[in-house]
Structures are given as structure tokens and as C-alpha cells.
Amino acid sequence: MTILARGCTHGCLPDEVKKVLKSVASDLGDSIHDLNTLQVIPLKGAMTNQVYQINWPTTPSATEEGLIRKVLLRVYGEGVELFFNRDDEIRTFECMSNHGQGPRLLGRFAQGRVEEFIHAKTLSAADLRDPHISALIAAKLREFHDLDMHGPRRVLLWDRIRNFLKEAKRLCSKKDAEELQLNTLEEEISVLEKELSTDSQRVGFCHNDLQYGNIMMDEETNSLTIIDYEYASYNPIAYDLANHFCEMAANYHTETPHLLDYSIYPDEEERRRFVTIYLNSAGKQSSDQDQVEELLSDAEKYTLANHLFWGLWGMISNYVNNIEFDYMEYAKQRFQQYWLKKAILLGPAVTIPL
Known part of the structure; x- marks a missing residue:
């Protein structure tokens, strides 16, 4: 069509x-x-x-x-x-x-x-930085994660990333594959899965694409509605928080919607406030600061998996989607962030390839 x-x-x-x-x-x-x-x-x-x-x-x-x-x-x-x-x-x-x-x-x-048609305002990029709206999002996300949905309650993230990698290798040119180091990513995925998968991690029904355009707000009641569930599945909740934080670097309503600005990625104080509100919502008050710090740390590490997921998504979309968007440049930015942040988040022993 x-x-x-x-x-x-x-x-x-x-x-x-x-x-x-x-x-x-x-x-x-x-x-x-x-x-x-x-x-x-x-x-x-x-x-x-x-x-x-x-x-x-x-x-x-x-x-x-x-x-x-x-x-x-x-x-x-x-x-x-x-x-x-x-x-x-x-x-x-x-x-x-x-x-x-x-x-x-x-x-x-x-x-x-x-x-x-939902008669409500679709959020803007700036809305995600509004402390009042951000608090509403944190509480709504907790409610979303607690939904009892169909399907097995198991993590799908790693299988999806591996499937994306397989498709990216099949579709992309040799030049793009070499430039974006696709042959190294199978090992990277395995390392991340081993490092990030813990017995204590909480699994919930995650949206997995919580950008501002997928959140609507009734301005009279301040109630939020999360829409568009194409990528939704059971996953670690820390991954979903990581995805939302990463989306704060994006504005898809500019002349260059594919360009990301990581200088405005939420700082530690902003992320901690979001995590604290998330844990204290749904009538489940939590004064355990250790729990806040653990989820805050896990979410930051899961940004690495998020960069791989959407980087591969961008590569595949470049070959199959005709929507006006520079998918390949978007992918390059996500991979660049992956390599930049990996050594910082997983320890100095990890080296960044040249």
C-alpha cells in the first residue's frame, strides 16, 4: 500500500x-x-x-x-x-x-x-523531561509491567537480538557489515546475556519501545495511555527502563529525526528519581535504597542491550522500510554508543575495537 x-x-x-x-x-x-x-x-x-x-x-x-x-x-x-x-x-x-x-x-x-482514536495529547520529546509528567510515566510503566498477559513469562530479549543479527547479516552489504562490525556481535550478545542475566532480576510485561510518541495524556485528568505494542513482550523490567532513558536522546519531529543527542541523556539524579517513583508506585511503597540503586545500575547496563537491539533494527529497516527516515545513520549512532559505553558500564577489562 x-x-x-x-x-x-x-x-x-x-x-x-x-x-x-x-x-x-x-x-x-x-x-x-x-x-x-x-x-x-x-x-x-x-x-x-x-x-x-x-x-x-x-x-x-x-x-x-x-x-x-x-x-x-x-x-x-x-x-x-x-x-x-x-x-x-x-x-x-x-x-x-x-x-x-x-x-x-x-x-x-x-x-x-x-x-x-484516543482523544488525548501525544507527548513531545520535551514532555519526557517534565518532572510531573515523568513521574506519571514511571507510575504508569510500573502498572504496565504488572499486567497479566498472554504467553510464557520468559525473557525474549536475547533471542530477538540474535534473530535481528541474523537478518542484518542476510540483508546488509559487505561494506556495512564490516563498518558496523557485525561479525563481532554474536560474541557481544553472549557476553551481555551472561553479564546482565541474574537470578534476582525482575521480569515483567515490557513495552520495549517507550518513546514519547507512544504515550498519550488526557490533559484534563492527567491520566496516561501507553499505545503501540508491536515490540511488547516479557523482558527484564530494567531493560524497559533503559529503553525509556535512551529515548530521551531522540526527537522524531525535527528536520533530522534520525539524529540522537546523547548530551541530553538523563543524568543520574533524573534517572534515580524515575526509578524511585517507579518502585514506590502502585501502592507498593519501598524505602529500600539498595533496591533503588540496584535497579538504577541494572537499567544503565541494559542500555547496552538496547543499543544493540535498535542498532540492528535500524540496519534491517534501512533495507526493508520505505518510510522517510535515515535508518542506517540511526543504526550507526546506536552502535557507536554501545562501544563507547561498554567499557564504562562493564568494567575496564573490556576493550573497544578499533
């Missing part, structure tokens, strides 16, 4: 999508009498899928805001089957809905789906 242009109407939509939208409208008690009334609005910031807001009048003569129906149209990106199983993701989506989390699934078609 081609990318839909900004401001286009029903003529941009494939017949299959029109049919699903008419069915969704009927289920919601509306009737799309004239496909010319459909409005298609591209939403920025998505890097795996193409996402659009679809509007239609709830009655033939409706013009007021309250009489306009809004839904979200998600068109699956090219090659996403290399990153996750779409059937598993749909099951997660439906299970989250049953838990009262996230939007409802309204309709499906071969290359995407229609979701409930």
Missing part, C-alpha cells in the same frame, strides 16, 4: 480500506453516505508503520467538531514481519484492551487495522 498524501480524501484509500471503514462506521452507529466526506490526515513520528487520522461526519449534514467521528488507520510498514509476529501483536492489542489499556480494535484488513 502506498503512502497517502497529506490532505487527500477517499480517492487515496484502497477499496479494501474503504470497505472496512464503512463497516466500522456502521458498528459505531454512523453511516458513511458519501466517501467524498472522508478526510485523511497523516500523523508524523511513526517509524514502523504509517499512521493516519480518518474523519467523517456522523450525519450527512454534520459540520460541528462534536459531530465528526475520528478513528486511527494504521498501515503496516514493509518488512515488519522481520521484527515481530503480527498475530502475536494483535493478541497483545486485544489483551491490552481487555485490561482497559489502550485503544479498542475496530477493524482489520490485510495490511493494517482501524483503531479507536
Whole structure:
């Protein structure tokens, strides 16, 4: 399915999508009498899928805001089957809905789906640094991790990274493979798995992609909704915190969305505040400072696994995704951070290859 242009109407939509939208409208008690009334609005910031807001009048003569129906149209990106199983993701989506989390699934078609439109503000990069909003995110993330979800409660991180590495080697050019040292990464993954996997680590249902665009806030109630569960799975909670901290270096709504700024990575005080609020949320007050320090340290070490995961993701996406984003440059930055931080986080005995 081609990318839909900004401001286009029903003529941009494939017949299959029109049919699903008419069915969704009927289920919601509306009737799309004239496909010319459909409005298609591209939403920025998505890097795996193409996402659009679809509007239609709830009655033939409706013009007021309250009489306009809004839904979200998600068109699956090219090659996403290399990153996750779409059937598993749909099951997660439906299970989250049953838990009262996230939007409802309204309709499906071969290359995407229609979701409930959440009437809330999508967070910005700056919002992640707001102490009040950050505290809300910490508490919401704890709630997310405690969800009882489908599937075995086992860590999927290391298998996923190894699968990503296999695909990256298959797809990428010899030049890119050499430049990004792919032949060294199998050993790196094994070292990390050995170093970071401990008997005491807590495993929970993790989002694994908690960037600002996947968090929405109702500004009247200050309640948060976490959306987009493509990468969600059981994993060490420290990995999910690490992912969120790494995302604070990104702003996907600039002229150069692929560029990361690690000079604004949260400092130790900011990370400690987040971890403390996380542990003290959900009615589980914890005054154990050792527990705070342990999770803080584990999360920082798990940034290494995070850099490998998203670095390999970027390499693969460069070859399979047609979204306008410099995936390869993004990948290079993540690998650069991996090698830069590895010796610092895992000890001076580890050397950085030239």
C-alpha cells in the first residue's frame, strides 16, 4: 500500500480500506453516505508503520467538531514481519484492551487495522523531561509491567537480538557489515546475556519501545495511555527502563529525526528519581535504597542491550522500510554508543575495537 498524501480524501484509500471503514462506521452507529466526506490526515513520528487520522461526519449534514467521528488507520510498514509476529501483536492489542489499556480494535484488513482514536495529547520529546509528567510515566510503566498477559513469562530479549543479527547479516552489504562490525556481535550478545542475566532480576510485561510518541495524556485528568505494542513482550523490567532513558536522546519531529543527542541523556539524579517513583508506585511503597540503586545500575547496563537491539533494527529497516527516515545513520549512532559505553558500564577489562 502506498503512502497517502497529506490532505487527500477517499480517492487515496484502497477499496479494501474503504470497505472496512464503512463497516466500522456502521458498528459505531454512523453511516458513511458519501466517501467524498472522508478526510485523511497523516500523523508524523511513526517509524514502523504509517499512521493516519480518518474523519467523517456522523450525519450527512454534520459540520460541528462534536459531530465528526475520528478513528486511527494504521498501515503496516514493509518488512515488519522481520521484527515481530503480527498475530502475536494483535493478541497483545486485544489483551491490552481487555485490561482497559489502550485503544479498542475496530477493524482489520490485510495490511493494517482501524483503531479507536484516543482523544488525548501525544507527548513531545520535551514532555519526557517534565518532572510531573515523568513521574506519571514511571507510575504508569510500573502498572504496565504488572499486567497479566498472554504467553510464557520468559525473557525474549536475547533471542530477538540474535534473530535481528541474523537478518542484518542476510540483508546488509559487505561494506556495512564490516563498518558496523557485525561479525563481532554474536560474541557481544553472549557476553551481555551472561553479564546482565541474574537470578534476582525482575521480569515483567515490557513495552520495549517507550518513546514519547507512544504515550498519550488526557490533559484534563492527567491520566496516561501507553499505545503501540508491536515490540511488547516479557523482558527484564530494567531493560524497559533503559529503553525509556535512551529515548530521551531522540526527537522524531525535527528536520533530522534520525539524529540522537546523547548530551541530553538523563543524568543520574533524573534517572534515580524515575526509578524511585517507579518502585514506590502502585501502592507498593519501598524505602529500600539498595533496591533503588540496584535497579538504577541494572537499567544503565541494559542500555547496552538496547543499543544493540535498535542498532540492528535500524540496519534491517534501512533495507526493508520505505518510510522517510535515515535508518542506517540511526543504526550507526546506536552502535557507536554501545562501544563507547561498554567499557564504562562493564568494567575496564573490556576493550573497544578499533
